[in-house]
Amino acid sequence: MVIYKYIFSFLFCILLGFPLYSQDIELEKDPWKITGVKIGMDVGRFSSYILKPEKTSYAGSLDIGFNNKYFAVFEYGYSEIHLEKTLYDYFSDGTFWKVGFDYNMLKKYPTDYLGIGFRFGQASFDHFAENISKDYSHWGSNITSTPLIKHSASWVEVTIGVKAELIKNVYFGWSALIKVHVTGGTDNSFQPYDIPGFGNPSNAINLGANYFIYYQIPFNRK
Amino acid sequence: MNKNLLKIFFLLFSLFLMINCSDDQCNQTTESILKTRMFVSDPSLISGKFLDSMSVYAPEWTDSIHHVGTSSTDSTDFSLYLSPYSDTTTFILASKSMLDTVHLFYTRKLILLSQECGFVTHFNIKSFNYTTNNIDSVFLIENEITTDNDGYLQIYF
Numbered sequence: 001m002v003i004y005k006y007i008f009s010f011l012f013c014i015l016l017g018f019p020l021y022s023q024d025i026e027l028e029k030d031p032w033k034i035t036g037v038k039i040g041m042d043v044g045r046f047s048s049y050i051l052k053p054e055k056t057s058y059a060g061s062l063d064i065g066f067n068n069k070y071f072a073v074f075e076y077g078y079s080e081i082h083l084e085k086t087l088y089d090y091f092s093d094g095t096f097w098k099v100g101f102d103y104n105m106l107k108k109y110p111t112d113y114l115g116i117g118f119r120f121g122q123a124s125f126d127h128f129a130e131n132i133s134k135d136y137s138h139w140g141s142n143i144t145s146t147p148l149i150k151h152s153a154s155w156v157e158v159t160i161g162v163k164a165e166l167i168k169n170v171y172f173g174w175s176a177l178i179k180v181h182v183t184g185g186t187d188n189s190f191q192p193y194d195i196p197g198f199g200n201p202s203n204a205i206n207l208g209a210n211y212f213i214y215y216q217i218p219f220n221r222k
Numbered sequence: 223m224n225k226n227l228l229k230i231f232f233l234l235f236s237l238f239l240m241i242n243c244s245d246d247q248c249n250q251t252t253e254s255i256l257k258t259r260m261f262v263s264d265p266s267l268i269s270g271k272f273l274d275s276m277s278v279y280a281p282e283w284t285d286s287i288h289h290v291g292t293s294s295t296d297s298t299d300f301s302l303y304l305s306p307y308s309d310t311t312t313f314i315l316a317s318k319s320m321l322d323t324v325h326l327f328y329t330r331k332l333i334l335l336s337q338e339c340g341f342v343t344h345f346n347i348k349s350f351n352y353t354t355n356n357i358d359s360v361f362l363i364e365n366e367i368t369t370d371n372d373g374y375l376q377i378y379f
Contacts, residue, residue, distance in 0.1 A: 054337070087340035129334070132341050137253060137303045138283050146332065193334045 035068045036216040038171065042077070044211030056080045057196070061212060063102065071102040073117065079125070079196035088132045094125020096197030098157065113163035113173065121157060123185070123196045126150040146190050153185030153195045163214065171214040179206040248339035256302040256326075256345075256373040260315075263296065267356065267379055273298045276317040280305070286316075302375075304328060304367065306343040315357075315377070324352045324360065324377070328367075335369060344368040352377075 042059035059077030066072075080093040100119035106112055130145035161175025185192060185201040192201050199206035260276065262268050278300055279286035289298040305311045309330060315322045328347040335342045347365040358378045367373035 083334075083337055085337065085340060088334075090334060129341070132332075134306070134341060134343075136306050136343075138280070138285065138287070139303060139305055139307065142307070190332045191334065 032066050034064060034066060034219045036065045036218050038063045038065065038071075038214040038216045040171075040173070040212040040214040042210055043213050044209065045077075054081055054083045055194075056082075059197075059210075061214075063214075068111065068113075069104050071104070071117075073100050073102055073119065074098070075119070075197075077197055079194070081127075081194055083193070087134070088129050090127070090129045090193060092125060092127035092193060094123055094151075094196045096121055096123035096195075098122075098197065100157070102159070102161075111165045113161070113171075115161065117157075117159040117161070117175070119157035119159065121155045121179070121197050122152070123154075123198060124150070124152045125192070125196050127190075127192050129190075149187065149190060151185050151187070151192060151195075153198060153201065154182045155179050155195075155198050156182060159210075161210070163212075165216075169216045169218060171212075171216060173210075173212045173214060175210045175212075177206075177208040177210065179208060180204065181206075248336065250335060250339050251369045252335065252339050252342050253303070254342065254344055254367045254369055254373075256304060256347075256367055256375055258300040258302050258375040258377060259297060260300065260377045260379065261297045262379045263358070264356075264379060268295050270318060271295070272317050272320075272356075272379065276300075276315065278302060278313050278315055280311060280313055304345050306330065317356075320356050322353045322355050322357045324350060324357075324375075326350045328365075333369075342369050345373070347373060 038061070040061040040063070042061070045057045045059060057077060057079040059075060061073060061075040063071045063073040075098040076095070077097075078093075078095050081090065083090040098119040098121040100117055102113070102115050102117035104113045104115040106114045126148055128146050128148040132144045132146070133141065134144075135141040157180070158178045159175045161173055163171045163173030166172050179198055181198065181201070181204050185195040185198065195201050199208060260273060262272055273289070273295070276298065277286040277288055282305070287300055287302065290301050302313060304326065309328060311326050311328075313324045313326070315324065326347055327349045328345045331344040331346070333342050333344055334340070345367040347362060347367070350360065350362060352360050356379050360378070361376040363376060364372070364374035
């Protein structure tokens with residue numbers, strides 16, 4: 001059911017974006033120049049304090065814009081999970097980075113952004129669980145723990161998103177993500193709960209969303 | 223800022239909040255079950271109500287399992303549980319003082335099913351052997367045993 005909500009959200013974003021795209025006007029081709037460097041912080045992750053209190057995560061981004069059309073993007077983040085339950089305690093922490101590019105489809109609003117992007121992501125993390133209490137039919141109950149296990153994982157992402165200049169050089173942006181698992185992050189004996197930056201390792205494809213606030217250091221701005 | 227962009231932010235942020243809401247109940251199955259169907263074709267066993275008296279147990283257990291649902295004279299179903307502590311489980315099949323043994327060899331996987339449900343064990347049966355006092359043959363139909371997918375074993379007497 002949740003996946004349908006994600007798909008609906010993603011398609012909704014695309015459908016709302018088309019009218020903007022159709023209003024575009026042709027601009028003269030400019031020589032390549034850096035139009036800004038944006039430093040961003042993922043503010044959507046702060047919703048975890050209310051909605052996912054077991055998860056603490058931070059992420060930042062750096063993107064370099066060329067003609068406000070093409071953007072080289074680098075993201076880095078940290079994620080920690082502590083599930084303290086009556087049946088178990090689970091701990092996981094790790095970091096991730098992503099590198100890729102964005103393409104701005106807008107021409108009419110040159111300081112805003114509506115576009116698509118591509119990322120390659122890599123995460124390193126470890127996890128363990130203790131006080132695992134379990135009642136098994138006919139086999140009785142026991143309390144056990146797992147050793148600390150280290151993992152690394154990689155994935156690729158396709159994004160579609162928007163960024164709008166709220167006040168001069170301060171942007172707010174949202175993007176929908178389709179993340180496709182490439183390697184790592186799974187375990188035959190103790191499956192991780194979450195891959196930092198990717199999500200559920202049991203899924204070959206994860207959908208998600210990012211909310212960023214950016215400050216842009218302007219270059220060559222008219 | 224363009225008004226259309228503001229609408230997109232608002233609506234999609236609302237959807238995001240909706241997606242993240244969930245309850246704290248475990249609504250999933252947490253048992254990994256090996257469904258086992260026993261068939262009897264030997265007329266002497268059928269007439270002796272062999273399956274009606276059948277019970278299955280492991281040497282480590284303090285109790286035994288009897289058939290689930292209604293049992294016919296020539297087939298009956300059992301729900302068996304593999305040991306979560308070992309990669310081998312031995313089941314003893316007992317009926318009217320006649321015993322047979324089935325050994326199952328498998329790998330285990332500890333899964334954090336969900337926050338609400340906690341940890342479960344999934345199994346993958348790699349091989350098996352059995353005694354042939356009354357058993358004629360055993361077929362492993364489904365070797366993957368998870369909380370979503372029961373294993374399936376057929377035993378013929």
